[in-house]
Amino acid sequence: MKTYPAQLLAAVLLVTTLGLPTSASANQTAKQIRAAVESYVNQRLQSMAEHPQFKNNSDIRIKIGRLDSRLKLALCTDDDLMIEDHSGSPLAGRYLLKASCTGDNIWSLFIPVTLTVIKPVVVAMHSVPRGALLQADQLQLVDWDVNRLKYGYFSSIKQVVNRQVRKPLRGGKPVLPEQLGITQVVRKGDEVLIEATKGQISVRSPGIALSDGGAGQQINVRNRRSKKVIRATVVAPGKVSVPM
Secondary structure, X not given: OOOOOOOOOOOEEEEOOOOOOOOHHHHHHHHHHHHHHHHHHHHHHHHOOOOHHHOOOOEEEEEEXXXXXXXXXXXXXXXXXXXXXXXXXXXXXXXXXXXXEOOOOOEEEEEEEEEEEEEEEEXXXXXXXXOOEOOHHHEEEEEEEHXXXXXXXXXXXXXOOOEEEOOOEOOXXXXXXXXXXXXXXXXXXXXXXXXXXXXXXXXEEEEEEOOOEEOOOEEEEEEOOOOOEEEEEEEEOOEEEEEO
């Protein structure tokens, strides 16, 4: 087990036994493969340290899979032993490394590798029904393998507080972006500024929001001066716009 400090807070390499034959030459080849794979993985971890997915207290663990014990591999020198990545996506949860001998004894094999990235993610403490507005006391940060969260996740409770639940949340499970609605920047009863613009002409008047709304959404607003209820588009907190 080895730890990688700096940007990688705790990158741990877990290597399983390479189940190769027990003859002298095979054992020597097994050790070479193990050393070469470890060296390759160490370099990859260092190169991935600046990737956004691995920042902010990430705990990165890589497990190298077991080889078929029935394999009989000829001796390969260090110079002739190559390790290549055939995953197509180094950030994938599971991928393959190819070990090959390019010298007199030509052979190649694929080694499964599992990448686990543990990060704090926002999790619902209890079940939350559809339509509810999320509050901080309903949420907590829990270490989770983010490679299993293919559709995204939240790393800060502030990102989801006061957002409306579109799909029910399950207690103890991560809150997913698809489960939440647009952030509400205007609340029912808020004082808002109604702005009507056409070209360089702009007219402003005070109003009262009659419903909640996120940026870009249309809501009902009562004009304080005319007392009329109009449809307006939410522009920002405390501000809506209407066509002139």
